[in-house]
Amino acid sequence: MAYFILKRLFQSIFVMLAVAFLAFSLFRFVGDPVSQMTGVETSVQDQEQLREELGLNDPFVVQFYRFTTDILKGDFGYSYRTRQPVNEMIASRIPATIELGITALMISLIVGIPAGVYTALRTRGFATQTILLTTLVGVSIPTFVIGIVLIFLFGVTLGWMPTFGRGGTVDLGGWTTSFLTLEGWSYLILPAITLGVYQLTLTMRLVRAEMMEVMRSDYIRFATARGIPQRKLHYRHALGNTMIPVITIIGLQFGGVIAFSIVTESVFQWPGMGLLFLESVRFVDIPVMGVYLVVIAFFFVLVNLVVDILYLMIDPRLRVKEAI
């Protein structure tokens, strides 16, 4: 098992290197940062001096080496736009995005798994058909429309929730959290629902399909023939086996939620990494964009590692190989 995790970590190094390379290529090939940073009146000499100071005249390999070693040291460089260190900018935005992502994930799991189980066990009921139909509608509407509808309904018409931004946060030594105050939650809940709807539908449909498959399997038929009570049959025997393939998809999707919360963040003006990324794109702030890529890739690698470990916990076939 330790070998398995080590192997995964080893593979992750290559993934991170590849992403760092891509991110760095952005720096190098997407355009001349100096012309973005300076105005028309800057002299050619000054421009050349700036280029030299930023190390842009060094060979590609040297620059890439400097880029990766700087990142490993925690030095992400400076934003061209705000002149702030990039790591400070990212650090101030990460909590917002992660809390949003986790809340969206929780919503999708807490609603999606039971709904999936229910619709799998009662394939023909009225409630099942209703759930399937509404989620189908939910998944067909683009995320930003859902966001706007929610804002209109709960923010504007009913006036229950704030419509934009992040408030009521508590600072826990560098990590600002919305989880501790009611006000924080009121800012968080609408964007989280918006972000979670698609995940929810996917989780539900996946759980439903897998569960129906498992319910037809021989070991469930055998357990039924032994008279095991329905409840145990469903939740002890079937659900565990259902979750094995579901976990992969949920894990991959969670990475996606973090990475692509851009749309939701911009609709709700949520001060997370997605919004930062959008602002950076607008100003061709290449260092921030590059680091954003690396950080997101790191999330994906991390989530996948967690998924692998979860696999090991659930499935004894991976954990214990030897026959006793």
Place this chain on the structure above:
Amino acid sequence: MLTVENLTVQFPGRFGTFTAIEDVSLTIERGEIHGLVGESGAGKSTIGAAIIGLLQPPGFVSNGSIHLGDTDLLILGDDEAHQTRGKRISMIFQDPQTSLNPLMTIEDQLIETIQTHEDISTEDARSRAISLLEETGIENASQRIKAYPHQFSGGMRQRVVIALALCTNPELIIADEPTTALDVAVQSQVLDLIRGLANTRGIGFLLITHDIGVIAQTCQNVTVLRGGQVMEHGPTQQVLNAPEHPYTQSLMAAVPRLDVKLDRFLVPDTEEGVETAPIGRSAEDAERWLRSGDEMLGQGLSMEGVTVKFTGARDSLFRKPEVFVALDDVSMTIRPGTVMGLVGESGSGKSTMAKVLTGLVQPTAGTLKLNDSTLPLARQRGRKDPSRRVIQMVFQDPYSSLNSRHRIGDILAEPLWLYGLENDRAKRRDLAAAMLDLVGLSADAINRYPHQFSGGQRQRIAVARSLLARPRVLICDEPTSALDVSIQAQVLNLLKDLQARFSLTILFISHNLAVVRQMSDDITVLKSGKVVEAGPSEAFFNDPQADYSQELLSLTPNYVGQKGVASQTLVTEV
């Protein structure tokens, strides 16, 4: 104890109601093992499902009654019926690989089942579970009970399944093909166990199987089913050795015999029609075509000192991955124009041998010879190498070996253009039609799709496809093990005819010794990748030399000559 009377089960569907079981009656006494035999689609499993109350919807019992002791099983409510399951009736499924929950230990599954039906402490349940596992023949049960299903071998798993079925002291156990997925040695152990349980505990068994040999070995009484109806029932000896109903007679006749080699299989009359390859006008074309070509008919094939090693998964950074030796210094010679039977348990390396010969697996050592010239090994054998065409293969499962999205005509034409044998499209079609005629199918099959044919017909198509490559060597890997006995007899007859007519050299792989005896001139016995015995087939069956061969032969169920009844009353040609 169990009385089934006039049972009728129907499946209402969009196109009318399908009657799966019609007017079936049977009784099982305490300690009796009652065999239920029939070919696929006969409704055997449906009867089992009806008794335990687990008919797949929309199936329902439309008529008749099922009584267990004094209880009428059909009038029980859902909850009562569910409590009867496990408590009074249990079931054993066919495939021990899939019938245990892979995520729970054996212990958890046993204790859960025991506690479901009895108010008993976990400790007591555990000790009962351990003694049950010991009773079913699992050594060191107190430790092994902590294991997960995947840590047991197939035969051991089936013992665990039986222990699970037993743990609530049921009166009746329905065993649905309990040994079909097992090797003969394990099969005979499991059957011994079932017989023992019937004797000592007085449990009644309903043993559902298609294997007449298993019935002969285990059952006191037998019921023969066909198309959901009872053809014949009575004491096993009487039904098997002196069948009265014509269907039973023909069924018994189609079972390959282990004790004597017959020229042809006796073929019962079934809907499948054509029995022999007709020599019609177009079959003659196919025949002429098969005989043409540069290669001579009848080519020998041999392998010498072949070793195949597979590397297992690496599970530690510091240990080398384990190497599994699939074939260990194997030599074999197939004489030109003869059939070599290859037998052995699963995992003995039979299929690996086929793959080495067809150039799909690279051996680490050894040489191959086709006639007198060296046959290149897998990696050296190019795609255009002529031997790829000369050696053809017929696979086990005709349901997955034909591309379901292609018409039969396209499937059959493929070898013709692939090997550049016939470049004209119209001529390819003619040849395909001619070949269909040769294997006993009508030529209009050419425009249809594989799903429109039965298993036996599909296997004929698979044979036709391999013949269209104009091969001199055929490798048949369990070609009939997915088929019913009567269909098996037809396909094997076809293979025999073709082999004799075109002096094909055939490697015939099977785990069924009786089939091998009927088919082969020579025989090779494999065990764990080593040749245990090799020689002429008849000599082998009359006087096997190696201990392993003797054991294999003695364990193979054989219905003729069982219990001293001489092999008589075998019907002549039906």
